[in-house]
Amino acid sequence: MAVYTQVDAAALAAFLTRYDVGTALSFKGIAEGVENSNYFVATTHGRFILTLYEKRVDAAQLPYFLALTTHLADAGLPVPRPIQDREGVALQTLNGRPACLIQFVEGVSVTAPNDAETREVGAALGRLHAAVANFEGERPNGLGPAGWARLAADCAGRLDAIEPGLEALVADQLASINAAWPTHLDTSTIHADLFPDNVLMLGGKVTGLIDFYFACTDIRAYDIAVTHAAWVFDGDGAAFAPGRAAALIDGYRSVHALSEAEVAALPVLCRAASLRFLLTRAYDWLNTPAGAMVTRKDPLAFARRLHWYGAATPEQILGR
Numbered sequence: 001m002a003v004y005t006q007v008d009a010a011a012l013a014a015f016l017t018r019y020d021v022g023t024a025l026s027f028k029g030i031a032e033g034v035e036n037s038n039y040f041v042a043t044t045h046g047r048f049i050l051t052l053y054e055k056r057v058d059a060a061q062l063p064y065f066l067a068l069t070t071h072l073a074d075a076g077l078p079v080p081r082p083i084q085d086r087e088g089v090a091l092q093t094l095n096g097r098p099a100c101l102i103q104f105v106e107g108v109s110v111t112a113p114n115d116a117e118t119r120e121v122g123a124a125l126g127r128l129h130a131a132v133a134n135f136e137g138e139r140p141n142g143l144g145p146a147g148w149a150r151l152a153a154d155c156a157g158r159l160d161a162i163e164p165g166l167e168a169l170v171a172d173q174l175a176s177i178n179a180a181w182p183t184h185l186d187t188s189t190i191h192a193d194l195f196p197d198n199v200l201m202l203g204g205k206v207t208g209l210i211d212f213y214f215a216c217t218d219i220r221a222y223d224i225a226v227t228h229a230a231w232v233f234d235g236d237g238a239a240f241a242p243g244r245a246a247a248l249i250d251g252y253r254s255v256h257a258l259s260e261a262e263v264a265a266l267p268v269l270c271r272a273a274s275l276r277f278l279l280t281r282a283y284d285w286l287n288t289p290a291g292a293m294v295t296r297k298d299p300l301a302f303a304r305r306l307h308w309y310g311a312a313t314p315e316q317i318l319g320r
């Protein structure tokens with residue numbers, strides 16, 4: 001589930017009076033997602049998502065995320081727009097949580113992407129990177145090298161309980177990624193979490209890019225590494241899918257350049273992306289209270305990717 005904060009009909013009705021969106025016709029919590037509370041709201045004027053921001057989202061950073069999604073929607077990307085109330089305010093408070101009413105976009109997240117869908121996602125990521133060239137917001141990546149080290153320290157002594165050897169794998173990879181971390185590559189605003197569940201598609205086309213709450217300013221090619229790690233493996237990280245990797249890069253390059261230096265850095269960037277998701281999943285695995293109504297994600301799916309990337313050349317990562 002991802003409804004941490006309950007909203008009843010009376011609270012919703014009072015909330016909606018701030019907007020020109022009519023009155024509620026239906027309202028229900030959305031089961032998918034792990035970070036925030038999301039509700040689907042149909043009103044007499046249309047369909048919306050109501051998000052109440054929870055644990056990992058820092059309320060002070062919400063104006064950055066809302067400015068970014070508004071910028072991308074203005075640039076014509078399929079990014080749901082935050083809805084402003086009659087006074088032009090998008091960021092609200094509801095039941096004690098920061099909250100936002102957001103445009104509903106149609107589409108379904110693919111669970112087993114094919115090459116053509118993965119190519120579309122590559123192209124969408126390229127369009128996103130082109131569209132942020134004139135976005136002025138800045139946000140450091142809280143889940144970059146310093147963030148991984150903090151997460152690893154928080155999990156220290158407990159990783160081998162998930163899988164024997166995980167503690168050593170994390171320590172070795174932290175050291176070797178830090179030693180090889182590129183400092184010469186272009187930076188930009190990145191999505192940083194473009195997993196299949198954050199892409200809505202219909203008829204093989206991308207209809208929605210959602211969940212920008214890890215977006216930040218970082219190495220642009222790191223976003224390709226995250227998307228690669230998320231889209232081009234089967235069997236929970238057990239099997240690399242070279243056709244999808246080639247399609248992802250081909251789609252990206254149909255819209256945005258990818259330099260030789262960026263390609264050469266893909267092995268370390270992809271290892272870093274795998275370590276980042278391994279660590280957040282391991283942290284949640286070890287710290288989610290028993291009985292919490294959240295489906296924990298498997299950290300080992302990213303340990304398997306980490307092993308694969310550790311032995312991969314740039315050409316293999318490109319799917320050649």
Ligand SMILES: Nc1ncnc2c1ncn2[C@@H]1O[C@H](COP(=O)(O)OP(=O)(O)O)[C@@H](O)[C@H]1O
Nearest residue numbers: 002030032033034035036049080103104105211
């Ligand atoms: N703007 C939107 N339009 C349509 N569906 C959405 C929208 N935003 C979120 N959803 C639905 O809500 C689910 C959870 O949203 P998400 O932002 O991924 O939550 P979380 O941040 O908690 O992981 C998505 O998988 C999607 O089904």
Ligand SMILES: N[C@@H](CCOP(=O)(O)O)C(=O)O
Nearest residue numbers: 033034035193195211277297
């Ligand atoms: N994509 C991350 C988890 C973040 O969850 P999301 O639902 O906000 O994308 C992972 O798979 O570990």
